[in-house]
Amino acid sequence: MTENVRRTTHFGFREVEENDKAGLVHGVFTNVASRYDVMNDVMSMGIHRIWKNAMMDWLAPRNGQHLLDMAGGTGDIAFRFLNRAPNSSVTVCDMTESMLVEGRQRAEAAALADRLDWVVGDAMALPFQDNSFDIYTISFGIRNVTRIEDALSEAYRVLRPGGRMMVLEFSQLPNAGMQWAYDRYSFNLIPAMGQMIAQDRESYQYLVESIRRFPDQDTFAGMLRTAGFEQVKYRNLSMGIAALHSGWKI
């Protein structure tokens, strides 16, 4: 257990297969933690930066806000948020401690440590009180969660009334031909690059399969409404390879 990273919850999954998925996800990100940021740049050819900046543009961070960045990993969203609103604060929560450890080292190097809190926790059972945060973000995290509905209802619970939820996730291309081409790239190239750069084909094979299984834009918008969010909207990024969803707790 590393100093300054709080462990506040335990994982108690209801069924064996759920336990398997959570264990698999935890193993994948423990394996890739030290190479995660570099791999992100290589695999996406830097495009994840454009998508995360689009998230910040839509979110328009303001000083004084308290953000919960769920599945926040190495803190990429947190740093972007603080860059735009230096007098805000961010709690980064993730179930993989080694990802948070990498992030905390980056925060110390950037002299941002006093604005950040790093918490080990599960999106499906958050270790926070009701109505605690102004904003909840989750970037490339929700598709890894075993019970997405539970994570969305937890997001709703911890947001204060008037608070906003924003999700950045891989999505579906509306055009079947483009989806076919993209699938060829992701199913063939990404696991091969994972093997070449990180000597870890399986983790990257899991990542591309999880992208394919995630609900499309309209289905996910419906899930947000079911969890209680209002004024739900989405924007496609790179023609739908990824999408941003926004919703409010009124």
Ligand SMILES: C[S@@+](CC[C@H](N)C(=O)[O-])C[C@H]1O[C@@H](n2cnc3c(N)ncnc32)[C@H](O)[C@@H]1O
């Ligand atoms: C692809 S990384 C995304 C990291 C960061 N948000 C970004 O955009 O670069 C996915 C993260 O989700 C975390 N994660 C997956 N399932 C989770 C859960 N149920 N609760 C908390 N974190 C989870 C993983 O540990 C991992 O750090």
